[in-house]
Each structure stands twice: as structure tokens, then as C-alpha cells.
Amino acid sequence: MAAGDGVSSGAFDVSRRTFLRSAALSGAGALAGREASAASRTNREDQGETMPSYTVPRRAFGKTGEQVSILGVGGFHLGATKDQQEANALVGRALDCGINFFDNAWEYKEGLAEERLGTALKGKRDQAIVMTKVCTHGRDKSVAMQQLEESLRRLGTDHLDVWQIHEVVYYNDPDLIFRPDGAIEALAQAKQQGKVRWVGFTGHKHPDIHLKMLSHDFPFDTVQMPLNAFDARFRSFQQRVLSEANRRGIAVLGMKSLGGSGEMVTHGSITAEEGLRYAMSLPVATTISGMDSLEVLEQNLAIAANFKPMTEGERKALEDRVRAWSADGRYELFKTTMKYDGDLGRQQHQFPVAEKMPA
Amino acid sequence: MADTSAAIPVRPFGKHGDVRISALGLGGHYIGQAADEKTAIRIVHGAIDGGATFVDNCWEYHRGKSEAWMGAALKGKRDKVFLMTKVCTHGREGMLAMQMLEQSLTRLGTDHLDLWQIHGVAFENDPELFIRPGGAAEALRKAKEQGKVRFFGFTGHKRPEIHLSMLNVGFEWDAVQMPLNPFDSHFLSFEQLMLPELNKRGVAALGMKPLGGNGDMVKKGAITAEQALRYAMSLPVTTTITGMETLDVLEQNLKIAQGFIPLAEAEMQKIREQVQQAAGDGRFEPYKTSLKYDNPEARLAHGFPIDDQSVEVKEMLKATQNEGHPWPQVTA
Numbered sequence: 273m274a275a276g277d278g279v280s281s282g283a284f285d286v287s288r289r290t291f292l293r294s295a296a297l298s299g300a301g302a303l304a305g306r307e308a309s310a311a312s313r314t315n316r317e318d319q320g321e322t323m324p325s326y327t328v329p330r331r332a333f334g335k336t337g338e339q340v341s342i343l344g345v346g347g348f349h350l351g352a353t354k355d356q357q358e359a360n361a362l363v364g365r366a367l368d369c370g371i372n373f374f375d376n377a378w379e380y381k382e383g384l385a386e387e388r389l390g391t392a393l394k395g396k397r398d399q400a401i402v403m404t405k406v407c408t409h410g411r412d413k414s415v416a417m418q419q420l421e422e423s424l425r426r427l428g429t430d431h432l433d434v435w436q437i438h439e440v441v442y443y444n445d446p447d448l449i450f451r452p453d454g455a456i457e458a459l460a461q462a463k464q465q466g467k468v469r470w471v472g473f474t475g476h477k478h479p480d481i482h483l484k485m486l487s488h489d490f491p492f493d494t495v496q497m498p499l500n501a502f503d504a505r506f507r508s509f510q511q512r513v514l515s516e517a518n519r520r521g522i523a524v525l526g527m528k529s530l531g532g533s534g535e536m537v538t539h540g541s542i543t544a545e546e547g548l549r550y551a552m553s554l555p556v557a558t559t560i561s562g563m564d565s566l567e568v569l570e571q572n573l574a575i576a577a578n579f580k581p582m583t584e585g586e587r588k589a590l591e592d593r594v595r596a597w598s599a600d601g602r603y604e605l606f607k608t609t610m611k612y613d614g615d616l617g618r619q620q621h622q623f624p625v626a627e628k629m630p631a
Numbered sequence: 632m633a634d635t636s637a638a639i640p641v642r643p644f645g646k647h648g649d650v651r652i653s654a655l656g657l658g659g660h661y662i663g664q665a666a667d668e669k670t671a672i673r674i675v676h677g678a679i680d681g682g683a684t685f686v687d688n689c690w691e692y693h694r695g696k697s698e699a700w701m702g703a704a705l706k707g708k709r710d711k712v713f714l715m716t717k718v719c720t721h722g723r724e725g726m727l728a729m730q731m732l733e734q735s736l737t738r739l740g741t742d743h744l745d746l747w748q749i750h751g752v753a754f755e756n757d758p759e760l761f762i763r764p765g766g767a768a769e770a771l772r773k774a775k776e777q778g779k780v781r782f783f784g785f786t787g788h789k790r791p792e793i794h795l796s797m798l799n800v801g802f803e804w805d806a807v808q809m810p811l812n813p814f815d816s817h818f819l820s821f822e823q824l825m826l827p828e829l830n831k832r833g834v835a836a837l838g839m840k841p842l843g844g845n846g847d848m849v850k851k852g853a854i855t856a857e858q859a860l861r862y863a864m865s866l867p868v869t870t871t872i873t874g875m876e877t878l879d880v881l882e883q884n885l886k887i888a889q890g891f892i893p894l895a896e897a898e899m900q901k902i903r904e905q906v907q908q909a910a911g912d913g914r915f916e917p918y919k920t921s922l923k924y925d926n927p928e929a930r931l932a933h934g935f936p937i938d939d940q941s942v943e944v945k946e947m948l949k950a951t952q953n954e955g956h957p958w959p960q961v962t963a
């Protein structure tokens with residue numbers, strides 16, 4: 273259901289997790305929507321017996337030469353699975369159905385999310401494009417390199433496929449990242465050392481900040497951003513950043529296809545299928561979606577495996593339909609509030625923690 | 632440098648050169664945070680006696696307490712001030728604005744406002760909702776026809792782009808209120824993007840949040856209160872509105888404002904440089920980056936979650952307990 277780029281620690285983390293779980297529980301019914309609900313019900317009945325066989329389509333992963341599944345597994349929610357067994361089942365099932373992209377971040381659940389993924393991928397590492405994110409939030413290269421070692425250890429691997437700078441959401445982050453001895457140098461060094469194959473950055477705040485990152489002409493391989501039908505008309509990454517990334521041949525990783533916590537769906541503006549289909553129909557490599565239960569995974573698998581791109585006309589019709597709800601950013605709280613800005617980043621930028629300033 | 636016996640300078644109200652208001656304005660939100668009504672009245676009287684003629688308020692401040700206490704203070708003194716309050720439609724219809732106007736006039740104990748402003752223009756679609764048929768724009772014009780308000784304006788603290796779009800919505804604005812302080816000069820800057828446009832058009836520029844709204848920039852040592860207030864008052868604005876919830880703060884501000892001489896550009900630049908680094912992420916301007924300063928009326932009208940720690944929300948909840956107190960005791 274909800275997309276991948278989340279927050280890390282503190283009391284806020286717990287409350288968000290609780291909320292996400294409750295949203296996930298309503299998932300198969302309300303979330304899946306009219307079209308998908310029948311299929312989803314069948315899937316659940318069949319689980320463990322005859323699981324439907326799905327093949328999630330793949331696409332070119334930017335200029336890397338790899339092929340990536342159009343649906344990726346979000347790391348924050350993988351860290352929110354109830355135990356390792358559930359994480360193993362989720363990752364195993366995703367791989368069996370052709371999903372090969374796995375998102376994560378050094379700061380998700382204080383390392384638990386990376387550990388869950390690492391354990392779940394034991395013996396299957398070579399089937400996956402493993403991505404994690406480095407959480408310097410303005411600090412220097414040495415912090416980044418130290419986090420890289422920790423991420424590799426937790427993920428049980430000697431290299432990452434994709435390493436991205438996490439949560440570039442403060443207006444001075446690009447300056448801090450590109451300063452001498454800044455995190456950008458860590459990306460170059462890690463790539464040179466063969467510890468990471470491709471590098472990029474993520475953020476959910478404002479196209480201006482993404483464009484400032486791109487303006488340095490650093491050879492990014494990937495860039496992650498929120499992409500959904502609401503974004504099309506509001507502080508739009510689709511209009512301003514997606515085209516620029518496409519022009520540069522950078523692989524685009526879409527996220528927050530349903531608003532970050534599924535609120536676009538739970539409030540009844542769109543169905544999960546509409547949201548995911550819309551996001552996957554854009555010129556992106558993959559769409560990362562948070563799935564913290566097998567139920568939500570099955571719902572998304574059905575959508576991705578049966579994916580037919582929306583035409584431009586269909587996309588426009590959906591944008592028009594949600595126009596009243598997209599105009600003030602109420603369902604893109606990651607852009608309009610601090611709700612999705614993690615405590616570690618807040619701390620580095622001297623903002624109050626989430627508990628003190630929830631939005 | 633400041634001559635404490637001197638008056639607070641008065642400046643022309645935009646293109647209305649015959650109307651002149653004090654360079655220091657008394658903020659309405661903090662009046663509702665005074666220890667009690669008696670203290671609030673003493674602050675308002677102290678400000679007026681000290682030469683402040685511009686008083687700010689808002690329909691939704693402290694669920695009406697700010698307007699009511701100011702109304703009590705203005706008894707017999709209404710003609711000494713240029714009275715402003717704000718209406719909190721936040722995109723909702725003009726009829727609601729007219730109802731709020733009647734409440735504001737009653738609480739403030741007057742039959743007319745000098746300036747009525749659209750409060751908290753903070754969302755990208757606010758300008759469109761304001762000007763739509765049946766929207767608040769119609770209420771503003773109607774109120775003027777009825778002689779209940781003299782001038783129109785709007786306020787907001789979120790983004791200069793939203794202000795520009797409101798300015799260009801096709802309405803006859805007399806005033807615009809915005810956050811102006813040294814940090815703003817570097818970050819999503821109203822000073823850079825909005826202020827020159829207002830000056831060019833003869834729209835009165837009203838500065839607010841000279842200390843960032845909560846004074847954190849002073850408390851954390853990034854700047855002194857005097858530096859920040861002097862900086863804001865030295866910009867090409869008609870007035871600088873600042874909150875004063877105690878007589879001490881009033882005293883301190885009057886000292887700065889009386890006989891005020893604007894800083895030279897070189898001094899302004901020095902202050903800008905002093906705060907440049909800390910300004911880059913907006914840490915001292917949370918009204919631009921978070922919802923913290925968006926009141927429940929704005930959030931509810933736009934479908935955003937309300938904040939159960941906000942004083943307005945606490946007052947909203949307690950107000951239903953019917954304890955017999957007009958203003959429930961809650962802390963921010």
C-alpha cells in the first residue's frame with residue numbers, strides 16, 4: 273500500500289507504524305478497491321495452498337543495463353512486518369513473482385529493516401537489486417562511509433546495487449552534500465571501491481531541492497521521488513523532475529503512490545489499483561511500495577502482474593477527478609508538513625523532534 | 632541612539648498617504664496570552680500611550696479571547712487606533728466571512744474596522760477559493776459597502792509564491808502582511824520576492840514575526856531581540872507587528888521603536904551575514920516548513936490534521952466543558 277521512504281526512530285515511529293498497520297488491515301477490503309477486491313479475497317483463501325502464479329513485468333533500469341521489476345518492495349514497511357518469518361515469506365513470495373527491487377535505509381527501524389531484508393535474502397542475494405540509503409543529513413563523508421559498512425553488515429552482503437543519499441528534504445541539503453568532504457564524495461569513493469554499483473538520492477519535499485541536486489551534474493544513476501496523481505498538479509515532481517531525470521538517462525524510482533500512508537485510498541479519493549497503476553504508467557524504472565503484510569503484497573502483485581499502462585487520457589482523467597483534493601497538498605503531507613521528516617534529519621538540522629512537532 | 636521620550640515614527644499606509652500608522656504594531660495573538668484580562672488591558676493601554684496606533688487581531692486567536700480582551704481595552708479609545716482584524720474563511724464561502732465579521736465587531740466593541748484581512752493564506756489553492764463566485768472576496772466588498780470596513784488585506788506565513796498569486800488574483804488590496812526578519816532574507820524569502828512588488832504597487836506592507844514567531848532565534852542565541860526587531864523595522868514596510876504578552880516586553884519594544892532610526896544598508900547586510908548559515912534550512916522559521924503555525928480553522932477547512940498540542944485546539948476542546956469560564960485555562 274504505502275510507499276517506501278519513511279522515518280526512523282522515536283515515539284513518532286511507533287505511532288506511524290501503528291497507523292500503517294491499521295491501514296494495511298483494511299487493505300484487502302477498502303484499500304484494494306472494487307476491481308481488485310474479488311481477486312484479493314481469492315488470493316487469501318488460496319494462500320499456502322495454490323498461490324496464484326504472477327509474473328511482474330520488468331523494465332530497463334536507467335542506463336545500467338539491468339532490468340528491474342515495475343514494482344519494488346519498500347524497506348520501511350518490511351521493517352514493520354510482525355517478525356522475521358513474515359519478512360522471509362514476503363521477500364520470498366516477491367522474488368518468486370519476479371519482483372527484484374528491494375528498498376531500504378540505514379535509519380529505518382534503527383537497523384531492523386536492513387537486518388530483516390538481509391536475513392530474508394540469504395542464499396538469494398544474486399536475484400535481487402538491493403538498495404539502501406545513507407543518512408548523513410548534511411554530515412560529512414566519513415559518517416557516510418561508516419554507515420555503508422554497517423548497512424553491508426546488516427544486509428549480509430559485500431556490495432550494494434544501489435546506494436542513495438536519504439531524505440534530501442531541507443533546502444540547504446544540496447549545499448551540505450556537495451561541500452568539500454561532503455556525502456557526495458562518499459558516493460564516488462564507494463563506487464570506485466566496488467562496494468556499490470550505482471548511486472542516487474531520495475527526497476519527498478520539493479522539486480526545487482531535487483533540481484538543485486541535479487544541477488551539480490554529478491553522474492547519479494538513480495533518483496527517487498514521490499509520484500502519484502496528486503503530485504501531477506501540486507509542487508510537481510512529475511512535471512519538473514521526472515522529465516529532467518529522463519533526459520539525463522537517470523533511473524527514476526517512484527514512491528508514495530498512495531500518499532505515504534495510504535490516505536488517498538483510505539479517504540476514498542482513489543483505489544489502490546488506480547494509484548499504483550497511475551504511478552507505474554509514468555516513465556519510471558520502478559515504483560516502490562510499502563507492504564508490511566502478505567495480504568498487501570498479494571494485492572499489489574495482482575495489480576502489477578496484470579498491469580496495463582494508463583493512457584495519457586486516462587491519467588489526465590484521474591488527475592482531473594482528484595483536482596479538488598490535490599490543490600492544497602492535503603494528501604501529500606510529505607510535501608506540506610514535517611510529518612514524514614525523520615528525527616535523525618530533524619536533529620541534524622536542529623528542528624524539534626516529531627513528538628514535539630508532529631506536522 | 633534611541634530617544635525614549637520621542638514618539639514612534641508614523642508611516643503612510645501604502646498608497647493611502649493621508650492615513651498614517653505607527654512603525655510598531657501590537658500583535659493580537661499574544662494579547663490573548665497575557666496573564667489575565669487586566670494585564671491585557673494594561674498592555675494595550677501602554678502601547679497606545681507609548682505611541683503605537685496599529686493594533687492587530689484575528690477572529691480565531693484564542694477562540695475569541697484576543698478580540699474580546701482588546702475590545703475591553705479599546706473602550707473609549709477606539710479612535711486612537713488603526714484597528715485590524717482578520718477573517719478565517721480559509722477558502723470557505725463569503726457568507727461565513729460575514730458572520731465572522733459580526734462576531735469580531737461585537738467582541739471588539741466597534742461598528743467598523745480600519746483593516747479587515749483574509750487570515751492565513753497558506754495553501755496553494757487559497758487564492759482561487761477566495762476569488763471564486765460566492766467566495767470571501769464578495770464578503771470583503773459587501774462589508775466595505777456597508778461601511779463596516781475601510782481597507783482590505785491578506786496575511787500568511789507560508790510561501791512568497793502563494794502571496795504573489797493572492798496579490799495577482801484580481802482584487803483591490805490595500806495591505807499585505809507577511810513574515811519579515813533577517814532569516815527570511817535567505818530562505819523562501821518574502822523580503823526578496825514580495826516586498827519589492829508591494830512597494831511598487833503602493834500596497835501597504837505589514838511585517839510580522841520579526842523574531843520568528845516564537846522567539847527561538849533569540850532564545851538560541853542566533854540573534855538579539857533588538858537586532859531582529861531593528862532589522863524588520865528598517866525594511867520598507869508600513870509597520871512591524873510583534874507580540875507582547877507582558878509589560879516588560881512592551882517596555883523593551885517601545886524603547887526600540889520610540890525615536891526609531893532605520894539601520895543603514897551596511898548594518899542590515901552585516902545582520903544578514905550573521906544569520907546566513909542558520910537560515911538555510913528554515914529551522915527558525917517553522918511556519919514556512921511545518922504546520923505548527925497553521926491554526927485549526929485553516930487545517931480543518933483544508934482537510935489537514937489538527938494539532939492536539941496547539942493552544943487553539945485545547946481551547947476548542949475545553950470550551951465545550953461548560954465550566955462557566957468564558958476562556959478555559961489552557962497553556963500553549
